[in-house]
Amino acid sequence: MNLGLDMGAGQIRCSMLRITNEFLDEVRVEQGKDKELQQIISELGTEKRKDFRLGQNGILRFRERVCVPGNGLLRKMLLDEGHKSRLSIHPSMTKMYKDLKATFWWTGIKINVADYVAACLVCQKAKIEHQRPGVC
Secondary structure (H helix, E strand, C coil): CCCEEEEECCEEEEECCCCCHHHHHHHHHHHCCCHHHHHHHHCCCCHHHCCEEECCCCCEEECCEEECCCCHHHHHHHHHHHHHCCCCCCCCHHHHHHHHHCCEECCCHHHHHHHHHHCCHHHHHHHHHHCCCCCC
8 A cells, every 4th residue: 555646637636545456355355254244245236235336356345435344454454554654644533534434444434543543642642742733
């Protein structure tokens, strides 16, 4: 995962996450092991699951976002990348949530992001020492 840059008419969009094939392969494998996501797959095509689809690569998506299985390592990797990488530089909970939500989906993502940022010692120290608005 690294910096992505999209240029369009009158705008430039810079994003911090680019999904690699290796990561998507791992997601696909883990989706096959995840009971919640397997249940959703079994209900595809129903009104209850109308916002879900299987992509051509076999990845389950919710409104075009990659469904991240309950595998703690995958979610931790995304949380780490979204918060601690050189490109993200400890964003606030709201910014980090919006960034991750644009590409990924899982049950409880907002709570996971809030807990992750709240537990970040660097952010807590910065708040105490500098009281800088906009920093975590």
